[in-house]
Amino acid sequence: MAGSPDSALDTSLEHLLEAVAAGNRAAFEAVYRRTNVKLFGVALRILPERQEAEEVLQEVYLAVWRRAGAFDPARGTAMTWLITLARNRALDRLRASRRRPSDPIELAGDVPDPDPDAEQCALARDDATRVAWCMDRLDGDDARLIRTAFFEGASYADLASRAARPLGTIKSRIRRALIRLKECLA
Amino acid sequence: MSASDEDDLLAAELALGLLDEDEAAAARERLRHDAAFAHAHARWQSYAAGLAADLGETPPAHVWSAIEARLPANDDLRTSRQLWRAGAIAAALVVLALGINDWRRVHGAPPPQPAPVMAQAAPPLVAVLSGKSGVVSVSYDPADGRLASVVSGVAAGRRAVELWVIPADGRPRSLGVLAQDRAGWRAVPARATQVLRSGVTLAVSLEPAGGSPTGLPTGPVILTGKLTTAG
Numbered sequence: 001m002a003g004s005p006d007s008a009l010d011t012s013l014e015h016l017l018e019a020v021a022a023g024n025r026a027a028f029e030a031v032y033r034r035t036n037v038k039l040f041g042v043a044l045r046i047l048p049e050r051q052e053a054e055e056v057l058q059e060v061y062l063a064v065w066r067r068a069g070a071f072d073p074a075r076g077t078a079m080t081w082l083i084t085l086a087r088n089r090a091l092d093r094l095r096a097s098r099r100r101p102s103d104p105i106e107l108a109g110d111v112p113d114p115d116p117d118a119e120q121c122a123l124a125r126d127d128a129t130r131v132a133w134c135m136d137r138l139d140g141d142d143a144r145l146i147r148t149a150f151f152e153g154a155s156y157a158d159l160a161s162r163a164a165r166p167l168g169t170i171k172s173r174i175r176r177a178l179i180r181l182k183e184c185l186a
Numbered sequence: 187m188s189a190s191d192e193d194d195l196l197a198a199e200l201a202l203g204l205l206d207e208d209e210a211a212a213a214r215e216r217l218r219h220d221a222a223f224a225h226a227h228a229r230w231q232s233y234a235a236g237l238a239a240d241l242g243e244t245p246p247a248h249v250w251s252a253i254e255a256r257l258p259a260n261d262d263l264r265t266s267r268q269l270w271r272a273g274a275i276a277a278a279l280v281v282l283a284l285g286i287n288d289w290r291r292v293h294g295a296p297p298p299q300p301a302p303v304m305a306q307a308a309p310p311l312v313a314v315l316s317g318k319s320g321v322v323s324v325s326y327d328p329a330d331g332r333l334a335s336v337v338s339g340v341a342a343g344r345r346a347v348e349l350w351v352i353p354a355d356g357r358p359r360s361l362g363v364l365a366q367d368r369a370g371w372r373a374v375p376a377r378a379t380q381v382l383r384s385g386v387t388l389a390v391s392l393e394p395a396g397g398s399p400t401g402l403p404t405g406p407v408i409l410t411g412k413l414t415t416a417g
Contacts, residue, residue, distance in 0.1 A: 025391075037243060037244050083235040084235060087238075127232045131233050131239065135237070156205070185233060
């Protein structure tokens with residue numbers, strides 16, 4: 001039914017963000033209801049201390065309220081924008097509140113799934129499913145390094161030091177992995 | 187036009203956070219004027235967000251309450267509350283005086299004296315709602331279930347000024363669209379009378395002409411205040 005409170009359920013996240021940019025609080029609440037589980041998951045992955053993750057989640061949604069107008073649908077989906085925002089805020093907090101994580105990364109030398117089902121990947125329409133599938137096809141160490149970069153704000157240099165490998169080695173193996181990832185996702 | 191393989195890798199490295207600070211700053215600068223590079227970066231950002239596919243956890247309910255409490259209308263309220271507190275009693279008296287005059291005009295007679303027992307049971311309630319600009323004064327007499335309002339300095343344009351009561355359950359109930367250029371009287375809808383108590387939050391939002399089409403605030407909440415016992 002058009003105009004009913006439940007109609008928010010049928011509205012795309014992109015349209016809801018547009019309404020938030022115009023100051024619509026009902027749309028803002030709908031955005032929160034629809035995305036809080038995912039974004040809290042992202043915040044907790046980066047900041048395992050729950051109190052910190054909760055505070056960052058608040059900041060993320062206040063930023064959504066203030067900056068929804070900065071979302072540009074030509075540059076990707078609303079979900080990507082929100083996840084990127086949550087990830088960046090959580091990393092900012094991580095960097096501000098303490099030294100960067102420096103836990104050693106154990107490179108286990110495990111091998112990827114030998115039986116990739118390419119058809120299944122081709123059928124998956126959304127990026128998230130395809131990325132998950134293609135990440136599973138990578139060498140386990142490479143996948144771990146890529147996840148560590150994204151969720152812990154670890155640069156090539158950080159990864160090299162934490163994995164106790166030369167920078168050049170780390171750099172070239174991740175670049176090779178990114179090329180494989182791109183081919184898989186293409 | 188698509189980015190070269192080398193540029194595409196650079197876009198991936200930027201999106202995943204692999205570059206050191208100088209490299210990242212240079213790459214971000216390129217985003218501003220290299221459309222193919224920006225496009226490649228956007229695609230990798232989407233892939234990178236896909237790394238969160240298996241993440242998800244429900245935050246505790248108090249996170250949403252905290253977010254709501256920190257929205258700008260409420261921030262403004264916090265700073266302006268002290269300013270308005272001094273004016274609150276005077277404003278409430280204005281409402282009551284205007285209300286009585288209105289009543290005389292409509293009924294051609296002074297308002298009936300409420301029976302003493304009723305007055306003791308439920309004293310009138312008043313609220314002054316403030317925010318970024320403007321003020322709305324409200325008085326409500328439980329004895330007759332009617333609410334008087336004065337709206338001043340609210341730049342609503344062609345939108346309607348709608349009054350809401352937000353009880354502890356957090357579900358707003360409409361108290362109706364307020365008259366904008368004069369004192370107004372209205373009967374309070376039955377579903378809202380039970381929650382009109384001292385201490386409850388009132389809020390004013392801007393809505394399409396005629397009021398919110400959904401039964402919940404759809405426009406910005408511009409003013410808030412608490413209902414308190416008069417006198």
